[in-house]
Amino acid sequence: MDYNIKIFKIIIITFWVLVPMRTVSQSFDPETGKTVYSSNKYISVYMGAGPGSLENFYAESAFSSPENPSERLWTANVLDVTTKNSLPQIGLKLGGWKGWFGGELDLSFLSHNTPDQVVYYDSHGQIKLPPTPDYPEGAYFPVGPDSVAIPDQFLTFNSFSIGGIAYLNIPFIKNINPTIGFGLSFAMNNVKSDYPGPGSYAAKNILNFDESERLNTTDFGWGFDIPIGLKYLAKDNIFFTTELRISQKHISFVSSDAYQKEKDETVLQSFQINLGVGKFIN
Amino acid sequence: MAKLFQYCFCLFMVSSISLSNIYSDDSTSQVEQGAVTQKKVFKKYLKTILPANLFFGPYAFIYGVTIGGQAIVDGDPPLKANTKWLVAPLLAGALIQLNTSEIKTTVLKKPTDDDNSTLYYNIVYVGPDISSIKDFNAKGDDGKWSANVIEAETGTDYPPLGYRTGFSTSSFGVDFEMSLLAHHTLEQRAYYNFEGEIYVEGLNDYYPLPTSKEIDLPTHFLMLHSMYMGINAYYVLPNFGVTPYIGAGGGVLLNSIQSQYPGPANLAQEDGALALDEMELNWGYHGMVGFRYMREKSFYYLELRPTFHNFQYESGLDRLKEHDQFVLQSFQIQLGVGKSIF
Numbered sequence: 316m317d318y319n320i321k322i323f324k325i326i327i328i329t330f331w332v333l334v335p336m337r338t339v340s341q342s343f344d345p346e347t348g349k350t351v352y353s354s355n356k357y358i359s360v361y362m363g364a365g366p367g368s369l370e371n372f373y374a375e376s377a378f379s380s381p382e383n384p385s386e387r388l389w390t391a392n393v394l395d396v397t398t399k400n401s402l403p404q405i406g407l408k409l410g411g412w413k414g415w416f417g418g419e420l421d422l423s424f425l426s427h428n429t430p431d432q433v434v435y436y437d438s439h440g441q442i443k444l445p446p447t448p449d450y451p452e453g454a455y456f457p458v459g460p461d462s463v464a465i466p467d468q469f470l471t472f473n474s475f476s477i478g479g480i481a482y483l484n485i486p487f488i489k490n491i492n493p494t495i496g497f498g499l500s501f502a503m504n505n506v507k508s509d510y511p512g513p514g515s516y517a518a519k520n521i522l523n524f525d526e527s528e529r530l531n532t533t534d535f536g537w538g539f540d541i542p543i544g545l546k547y548l549a550k551d552n553i554f555f556t557t558e559l560r561i562s563q564k565h566i567s568f569v570s571s572d573a574y575q576k577e578k579d580e581t582v583l584q585s586f587q588i589n590l591g592v593g594k595f596i597n
Numbered sequence: 598m599a600k601l602f603q604y605c606f607c608l609f610m611v612s613s614i615s616l617s618n619i620y621s622d623d624s625t626s627q628v629e630q631g632a633v634t635q636k637k638v639f640k641k642y643l644k645t646i647l648p649a650n651l652f653f654g655p656y657a658f659i660y661g662v663t664i665g666g667q668a669i670v671d672g673d674p675p676l677k678a679n680t681k682w683l684v685a686p687l688l689a690g691a692l693i694q695l696n697t698s699e700i701k702t703t704v705l706k707k708p709t710d711d712d713n714s715t716l717y718y719n720i721v722y723v724g725p726d727i728s729s730i731k732d733f734n735a736k737g738d739d740g741k742w743s744a745n746v747i748e749a750e751t752g753t754d755y756p757p758l759g760y761r762t763g764f765s766t767s768s769f770g771v772d773f774e775m776s777l778l779a780h781h782t783l784e785q786r787a788y789y790n791f792e793g794e795i796y797v798e799g800l801n802d803y804y805p806l807p808t809s810k811e812i813d814l815p816t817h818f819l820m821l822h823s824m825y826m827g828i829n830a831y832y833v834l835p836n837f838g839v840t841p842y843i844g845a846g847g848g849v850l851l852n853s854i855q856s857q858y859p860g861p862a863n864l865a866q867e868d869g870a871l872a873l874d875e876m877e878l879n880w881g882y883h884g885m886v887g888f889r890y891m892r893e894k895s896f897y898y899l900e901l902r903p904t905f906h907n908f909q910y911e912s913g914l915d916r917l918k919e920h921d922q923f924v925l926q927s928f929q930i931q932l933g934v935g936k937s938i939f
Contacts, residue, residue: 356835377747378790378809388808409834409841420834420841422886443809452807477843477886477901501884501903503928533727535903535926569748574809576788578747596837 356411359593364403367427367585369396374514377576389440389458396434401426401471404587412484419480428471435462442518443574456521463517471507472583474564476500490548498540504566505533512570514577530570538564556591635708635939639717646697654775655851657689658824662853666874675817679754679779686777708939720761722933728780731924738918742793750783770831778823784816796916822853840889847882852908859914873912881906900931
């Protein structure tokens, strides 16, 4: 329920972030006495790439501890995992500005995956092993802090985001407008792996998981962006953009199977350099 | 049923008040007093169709659910039962549309203004979705146990179908929406997290359950039918060949929960003999981002919607009676066609 309320808030916030997009493009014509809209409306596309990382990857068992039902069977935490682009980030913006203020509707696709690396994790609790003839009720195996070598593309994150960006449009010199903004977005996050999930993989030495159980799950999430860029107004109706975009995407998903089922949460942080081209529209 | 009418009445009052406020009486500076404007005709149109939809829609839905439930009892496969369920509200919807369009053309006065700044529209749509049950929580009526499944896969036999009526200016829009949704759980192995002890009939005693337990669910273990009645508000963005918009909506859900098994706890004991057939009122909400392609008197649109529908009901029998609740979460891709009312 908390998760739903959080998403609901994001939707409302995103909606209101978009309000400047129209209000700042209004002006008052004293001759006619009417409010008129400026023509600084545009559509632009962009593409870019950059490094990323998973910040605070947290996983917990879907099951509670038999000794203490108020606690999870196990929890695990990883502070930092490096990621790289699977595909260049691509996006579409619909926006407008008036004077110092502007707003954009931003639709973007970001794809990152984890390269091969050794991951150190802090974990506590115990994992449940499936029932066997010797242990018909299953058995429990204690876990603790450890490390695991993950293969290339162990986790792939595909995030489709829709959000609003409000930005400052700083008049610098003729034809060049530096911008700095802040955006909130709602995202559909797809997480894929050739393995059932991070927890199962970490316990691969004591578990015989079925490798055909590949993770492929899609869930909602949210994120924020800080784009810092330049607009170069090349012709009357064409402009080019370059921006450094710092973004964080909050991702949660359910992974692994059977008694290893787990809830995972992480923040995909990325630094993207984006190049784009736009066209003014009437 | 009394609760249902209370909800319908509240929804009708809220929608009437909100639409009335948005559509305050025309300014005499623009339109002469007493002139028949599109705004006035649309308000009358709403006053006619809203009661019809809010009364006959749920009535037909309940009738459809009854027919579908009877089909399951008679041994029909779930797909056939769902088809029977769908026919009743669709027929009622078609009849309401037929009747209200006749009212619009013959009873209501023709507007005399030529105001093109506001589009008054009716929409029909189909909305295939990707859905799942999130956080299924069950609690024993005796207070001795609780269970949780963090996620369960769901699917559809028929995609959601809906109807919307409202208006859109160059900057914002509001519409009323009614839709029919039918989801069911897919065949899967679910893993419950249990706490407490549960009554076992064979032992005539309570038995402590392990904290984690697996259960094989057949397809259509839960059949979820909903009628959604709500209001959407959206913000229209600058046109660039297609008109994008972004907004949110919320409304009342009339939920039907059916199963060939009394409830999850009973199935866990493989004691599924009687059907679960519950109906309840709840609420749901969604965000929406859409793109509208305008024609002269009509438009086509594509809308992306994250939706969250709440379910809360009682299941099980006797000492295995339980209180269940979950959120049906979906990502809906709505494809529709709209037509100007005038």
